[in-house]
């Protein structure tokens with residue numbers, strides 16, 4: 001089959017590989033009908049997250065049709081079922097899964113020993129996402145083996161196009177969890193850094209959860225216009241001061257809730273000296289992340305407020321203002337998304353026509369064009385916001 | 392066909408059969424080569440500055456050679472990173488400094504001035520290459536003033552923004568009253 005394969009920094013190719021096979025009774029194989037490129041894939045494209053190996057298949061936002069099931073799937077899935085695959089592989093049985101903490105499932109990371117060493121504990125296996133999280137082949141391919149398939153799936157009805165359902169795999173629940181973690185009350189101002197696909201979903205989620213005001217921050221006019229379309233007030237950080245504008249919009253008090261939808265690869269600008277220093281340290285491997293957004297959020301967030309971090313950080317961040325964080329009594333919530341905790345509710349909202357997540361798609365191309373689209377999405381060329389690939 | 396990367400594949404995972412084309416261009420490979428060259432030269436200048444000054448008849452300038460070594464290493468690391476373009480421009484600047492330093496040693500009483508002339512020639516050649524590759528690896532990000540599409544009608548709320556807000560209000564009121572969904 002064809003698949004997008006990682007060969008090194010900035011080198012993803014559309015290769016021919018052998019088809020996946022059932023390896024375990026709990027496996028299923030799907031024929032992929034749609035998949036997407038995620039901002040997290042860009043961190044891998046840049047080789048900023050350790051643990052990728054040449055030959056790894058990319059992709060963790062995938063849906064398709066079940067074509068084969070193992071003997072242990074136990075009637076939970078049948079050939080012909082249409083499913084969206086959550087990017088977190090879950091067993092459904094361990095302590096964490098029982099609590100709904102799916103992204104820290106204790107069972108599914110098949111390279112636990114690595115994660116135990118690096119993070120202190122192992123977290124869930126993830127598709128197409130480094131050997132620290134199991135090194136499972138990803139779904140930017142024609143076929144995908146879904147391990148623990150009896151639990152790792154979201155069944156979706158016929159009659160709704162792929163484009164509306166695909167993002168249940170990751171970015172829609174990710175934006176949603178980011179907003180839920182903020183405990184939004186009707187008087188809140190929610191400030192959202194980053195208007196990429198995750199930021200866009202977080203904006204819609206904050207509105208649906210009843211925020212009084214949503215402020216979206218980015219530097220790309222196309223993405224900011226998409227944020228405005230959902231009722232957000234926007235700040236273009238290349239033209240205006242984020243801190244001053246946020247104060248202005250909140251009567252000098254700062255937003256109660258802040259969401260980081262940027263992560264470890266903050267934009268670098270000469271007027272933000274900390275980003276220059278972070279970038280230099282990143283090159284020397286003295287620091288793994290550029291946490292400019294975290295610093296800004298801690299500084300501007302109203303005392304007693306909540307900081308929610310769906311943006312991915314990989315290792316070590318320097319110069320985090322812990323003094324301000326502690327004295328202002330802030331709360332930080334973060335994590336890879338517990339996808340299946342939210343998808344029943346979100347699927348219902350899609351079915352009822354409350355929201356149509358396909359608004360974010362700007363490019364739909366055949367899988368073979370995937371490697372070019374990594375560059376287009378990374379460089380934000382052609383007003384690209386979200387790329388869907390069709391195998 | 393044999394592919395090295397298949398060795399580390401877990402049993403049963405898809406294995407590479409036939410590689411597709413890479414988007415790496417010749418200038419990307421050249422940038423990489425220049426990066427490693429920079430690091431190699433930098434280390435040499437840093438650990439054996441005396442060898443360099445002796446060859447050029449510029450004894451006494453060891454500290455400068457060391458500093459240049461550090462500069463080479465930094466520019467090299469940058470050229471190997473995702474910001475390779477910045478690294479290559481740093482190299483172009485460094486080539487200028489190298490040339491200036493060499494010219495200052497090109498005095499009539501320097502017995503090694505032949506070596507200096509040769510070194511200047513080499514620096515000139517490499518500078519041209521650095522400049523060329525820096526030109527060819529400009530970042531793909533469009534300039535700030537580039538025209539971009541706008542998406543003012545993509546709210547995602549199929550029943551409109553106001554309906555979404557009303558629904559949210561309804562939900563919060565229900566929640567406050569202790570009713571679920």
Ligand SMILES: NC(=O)c1ccc[n+]([C@@H]2O[C@H](COP(=O)([O-])OP(=O)(O)OC[C@H]3O[C@@H](n4cnc5c(N)ncnc54)[C@H](O)[C@@H]3O)[C@@H](O)[C@H]2O)c1
Pocket residue numbers: 038039040041042043170171174193194195196197198199217218219220223237261262263264265266267292293309310311312313335336337
């Ligand atoms: N927690 C999870 O489970 C999860 C899931 C999916 C994605 N993510 C992460 O979410 C983040 C965003 O993903 P995406 O797909 O939207 O990526 P993206 O790269 O398309 O979007 C990032 C956006 O942030 C903007 N930006 C950069 N620096 C900024 C700054 N200093 N201030 C404000 N905006 C800035 C960029 O212009 C860009 O529009 C990534 O880190 C990704 O890895 C996390």
Ligand SMILES: [Zn+2]
Pocket residue numbers: 038039040041060061087170171
């Ligand atoms: Zn993702």
Ligand SMILES: [Zn+2]
Pocket residue numbers: 090091092093094095096097098105106107108
């Ligand atoms: Zn589990």
